[in-house]
Amino acid sequence: MHRTFASLTILLALAACDGKAPAPEPTAAATIGASPAVPAPPPASPRPSAAVKVNEKNDLYEFSYAYPAQAAAIPALKARLDADMAQQKADIAQEAREGKKDAKENDYPFNPYFHSTEWKVVTDLPGWLSLSTLVGFYTGGAHPNYAFDALVWDKAANKRVEPLALFTSKAALAQAITRPFCAALAKERLKKRGEVWQGDGISDFEQCIDPLAQVVILGSAGRQGFDRIGFLIAPYNAGPYAEGSYEVTLPVTPAVLAAVKPQYRAAFAGS
Template identity: 55%
Template sequence: MVKVRAIMMAGAGLPLALFVAACGGAGDAPSQGASAAASAAPGPTTATPAPSPAAGEARKVKIANDFFEFDYSYPAAAAAIPGLKSWLDADMGKDQSRVAKEARAAAKEAKNSDFPFRPWAYGVEWKVVTDLPGWLSLSAAIYEDRGGAHPANGYGALLWDKGAGQQRKAEDLFASKAALSAAIREPFCAMLDKERAKRRGEPVVRSGEWPNDCIDPAGSTVILGSSDRAHFNRIGILVGPYEAGPYAEGDYEITLPVDVRVMAAVRPEYRAAFAAGK
């Protein structure tokens, strides 16, 4: 569900918070105040996050020591669902253990090589895209800095099927990933070219080669949003840097309305969850 994509230039593209608002509609992403925080001095590599707060409370964990900084948060809407909360807590613990182990190993290697070590940083921030009667759609902004020339930024997404009590991908609701791609490719490419032209200062002439060709929209991070809080009527595509253009262009975040082509690609059992958008 989580993809750390290529390097993202700070400030390039539409900020994720605004994109989530575009997919979710005004007021659809509730406040995500921190409910827990932790800081730790250097300790065991497999340190465990702070105890989880009660169900229904947003969670934010922050750890900082000589080896790494770690931030992980998720909203109250996710914490209110026991199965999803358990998955997020487990994901948090897994990420923290990995970062702690790898950062300490890097610090040891740097010391042995008489090379300066700069603490690593890793962060995941989950936000509500839309909260429907039967579904919770989340997106994540992911940050990782291993002390190199540039940090790596990326996106994550997940859907929680409230009726089935399980996690799904946006693509699972369609006949196939290829069917979703075919349904949105034309408007997606047109909007992507429009955005690329703004940043480049000239029209995009598709050459069939990077960086002027279009890309497979379903190959990037797909999120489902809503403006009526009852149906999925918007599709968001989060495109990482280097996927559709050079590093200097940053990332691209495209929002498309659900139309008849999208509806036709939805699997019959999920069709009632969708409606045409504007």
């Protein structure tokens, strides 16, 4: 018995010298009363971007500018549109101040000016966002007027690309689309003027117009790639103001696809 006690004493002394005594087992009270570990909450999902819409009205002018959530979600595009909005607002304010001053100096009534831009999605593809807008404006005169604009955003390159820049040349694209464009425009004119309308074929509003002098937009019906090419035609370009604007849409045919630059063909359906 004395030997056992001596051996135990030696072992305890060695453990104390080593400094590595085993940790005590937790008691039942400690384990029962402990709270289980709470897992960290998952990271919050980014909030979807909201569409932007600004309206302002005063004695000088009425101004509105809007663009969709898909554009607001791209920081570089949002910055570009915000800068354009600020510039358009500054321009209409300056023009209205000058117009009111001129009206007072020449003793005629001043009618408030206005500017309206509303960008809308033509198509949203994985690598591309295509937008178009109708820009309405009044800066004095008999009636307001409006025009079109379009924008194609290359998401991979994070930059704006002019629609016509996707093609090898204007001449190549014109060769592919002029004949079907003119036929489609003639049909649209008949819809506005009536099936019994007969012209002399000489007036500027009866002849075909240059499709590539219009605003060109790229769209997609199948959502797999650009498969439509559209032309937005402002008043006076294809007919009198009373007829309003025209719009022609053509499919992307093999002839059109052949005019696309090689580096952009993957963006088009059927490539």
